Amino acid sequence: MDISSLAPINATLNAVAAILLLSGFFFIRRRNVGAHRVCMIAAFVVSGAFLVCYLTYHYRVGDVRFTGQGWVRPVYFTMLVTHVVLAIAIVP
Secondary structure, eight states: OOGGGHHHHHHHHHHHHHHHHHHHHHHHHTTOHHHHHHHHHHHHHHHHHHHHHHHHHHHHHOOOOOOOOTTHHHHHHHHHHHHHHHHHHHOO
């Protein structure tokens, strides 16, 4: 497997985890605890697979510099900083 194929896999795993989390929210709002539990466990497993792929990719590739210029640069870094802070805060 080519290491560059991990980037779209990471995106797919992230999207699947988001869909599972939204589905779990939908099910718990309708008091379907069994389906909610399945969605939450599946989201945890998919997120774990994402973490393994993400760490593998960045271990092999290293840092990837953002080369965008203009208005998109501060937008990107604002999103990046909030993403990192929230990702760290959600762990506990």
